Amino acid sequence: MEKVSEAVWTTGDLLERLERRMRFFVLDVRNRHEFERFRLEGREPLPAVNVPYFEMLELGGKDEMVDSVVAYVEQHLADQLPHDLPILSVCAKGDTSEYVAEGLRRLGYACANLEGGMKAWGAHYATRAVIESPDLAVYQVSRPARGCLSYVVASEGKAVVIDPLRHLHPYLNLARSKGLTIEKVIDTHGHADHISGGPALASETGASYHLHPYDAIHPMDVLPATIPYEPIRDGQTFPVGQHELEAQHIPGHTLGLVAFRLDDRYLFTGDSIFIRSIARPDLGGKAETWAPLHGRSLRKLLGLPGGITVLPGHFSSLNEANEIGIFAASLDDLKQRNDGLLVLQRESEEGFARYLLESLPKFIPAYVDIKRVNAGLMAPSEDDASTLELGKNVCALSQAYKPSGGETR
Amino acid sequence: MNQPFDKLLDARGLNCPMPLVNARKEIGKLETGQVLKVMASDRGSVADFQGWAKIAKNMELVGQETEAVDGANVYVHYVKRTA
Numbered sequence: 061m062e063k064v065s066e067a068v069w070t071t072g073d074l075l076e077r078l079e080r081r082m083r084f085f086v087l088d089v090r091n092r093h094e095f096e097r098f099r100l101e102g103r104e105p106l107p108a109v110n111v112p113y114f115e116m117l118e119l120g121g122k123d124e125m126v127d128s129v130v131a132y133v134e135q136h137l138a139d140q141l142p143h144d145l146p147i148l149s150v151c152a153k154g155d156t157s158e159y160v161a162e163g164l165r166r167l168g169y170a171c172a173n174l175e176g177g178m179k180a181w182g183a184h185y186a187t188r189a190v191i192e193s194p195d196l197a198v199y200q201v202s203r204p205a206r207g208c209l210s211y212v213v214a215s216e217g218k219a220v221v222i223d224p225l226r227h228l229h230p231y232l233n234l235a236r237s238k239g240l241t242i243e244k245v246i247d248t249h250g251h252a253d254h255i256s257g258g259p260a261l262a263s264e265t266g267a268s269y270h271l272h273p274y275d276a277i278h279p280m281d282v283l284p285a286t287i288p289y290e291p292i293r294d295g296q297t298f299p300v301g302q303h304e305l306e307a308q309h310i311p312g313h314t315l316g317l318v319a320f321r322l323d324d325r326y327l328f329t330g331d332s333i334f335i336r337s338i339a340r341p342d343l344g345g346k347a348e349t350w351a352p353l354h355g356r357s358l359r360k361l362l363g364l365p366g367g368i369t370v371l372p373g374h375f376s377s378l379n380e381a382n383e384i385g386i387f388a389a390s391l392d393d394l395k396q397r398n399d400g401l402l403v404l405q406r407e408s409e410e411g412f413a414r415y416l417l418e419s420l421p422k423f424i425p426a427y428v429d430i431k432r433v434n435a436g437l438m439a440p441s442e443d444d445a446s447t448l449e450l451g452k453n454v455c456a457l458s459q460a461y462k463p464s465g466g467e468t469r
Numbered sequence: 470m471n472q473p474f475d476k477l478l479d480a481r482g483l484n485c486p487m488p489l490v491n492a493r494k495e496i497g498k499l500e501t502g503q504v505l506k507v508m509a510s511d512r513g514s515v516a517d518f519q520g521w522a523k524i525a526k527n528m529e530l531v532g533q534e535t536e537a538v539d540g541a542n543v544y545v546h547y548v549k550r551t552a
Binding site for chain 1: 517
């Protein structure tokens with residue numbers, strides 16, 4: 061057994077173990093609905109079992125939680141829990157799972173508690189350097205549980221932040237520790253799956269905030285955004301020290317989606333090309349009309365130099381990361397293995413649009429509200445914001461979402 | 470909601486699982502047919518009391534509501550002892 065006997069794992073410990081493919085078993089004690097909506101996922105399927113804590117309490121039948129856990133496990137669960145693997149006890153906020161972990165340790169299991177629970181895991185951020193030199197640095201700031209990626213591009217002490225996520229501390233901390241001034245904040249598009257940190261980060265740092273004007277109109281409400289922004293033009297350039305980010309308008313996932321090219325080296329694709337898959341065209345509610353547009357935009361990107369490194373806006377599985385935990389691949393590489401790009405290269409325009417429409421995952425109703433929040437048309441409380449963002453993004457075509465382990469009882 | 474109750478359990482400020490653990494203890498002290506009103510500040514208690522009611526042998530969830538008290542949401546559960 062690997063060294064994992066600690067009684068508490070932080071979300072950082074958890075990420076490290078998931079990335080290193082360390083084996084462990086998940087005991088998730090939230091209710092079934094919460095478990096089905098948002099569960100722990102690793103590079104490989106994780107063995108997991110879901111038993112709501114109130115079932116342990118009621119069926120264990122003792123007054124105190126830990127005593128009930130002990131009784132419940134002895135009577136109902138012992139045959140499903142491994143003795144040869146560490147067990148991670150998980151709940152919504154990390155309090156109840158602590159009682160459960162205590163009960164399991166009393167029975168001799170190597171059981172740890174996930175500190176802060178799924179709420180903390182959903183808000184965990186990781187920052188990795190894609191490149192870090194005096195002349196140019198690119199950092200990938202990810203929210204692993206949600207599959208969201210954002211970027212900080214820096215040169216000569218100046219930084220541009222692309223698609224910042226809701227919590228600002230990763231960007232502010234990075235800027236502080238590297239001595240960077242954040243001059244510009246850019247959203248590649250009006251996001252549907254997560255609340256943008258863009259306007260707040262710009263206002264916090266005094267930077268300007270940039271968005272394509274087509275995405276400053278809510279596509280369903282057909283109402284203009286109330287947030288202040290500077291409109292992005294196709295072909296517009298944004299200097300970063302010695303370098304330049306060039307906007308490429310690539311409508312499809314949204315009408316105002318913009319990719320950014322950093323010299324011939326990096327391509328920030330936003331929600332167009334991901335590693336495993338490509339973005340869905342239906343989150344504005346106009347799948348039929350936007351699908352052909354999406355196809356044409358993707359073909360435009362395929363014409364870029366093949367050696368350019370794609371840095372996407374999302375991933376669907378930790379398994380898409382390279383060995384150092386970064387989500388990036390050359391365009392040439394993706395032409396050989398990205399599900400959507402493979403179809404794009406062999407299909408006609410009509411055939412590809414048909415493929416897009418046949419590959420749409422379920423529509424997520426909360427995404428309509430998230431777009432409202434990002435346009436400044438709604439202002440949720442912290443609790444509501446956290447609920448809106450619950451779970452992994454569903455911005456890619458359905459091929460990206462294969463089930464990855466975990467049984468309900 | 471104008472649900473009559475026999476006893477009040479104020480579990481505001483307590484983290485999960487304590488509102489439910491304490492409610493279960495208090496139910497045990499009631500007579501059959503009596504109702505316990507539980508006040509909790511944890512939003513997760515709403516779904517958890519519903520899930521608990523589905524499997525519990527001696528109680529029924531007869532009502533739930535959300536009240537705003539001093540600007541904070543309070544999640545109220547009415548639990549009746551049935552056996």
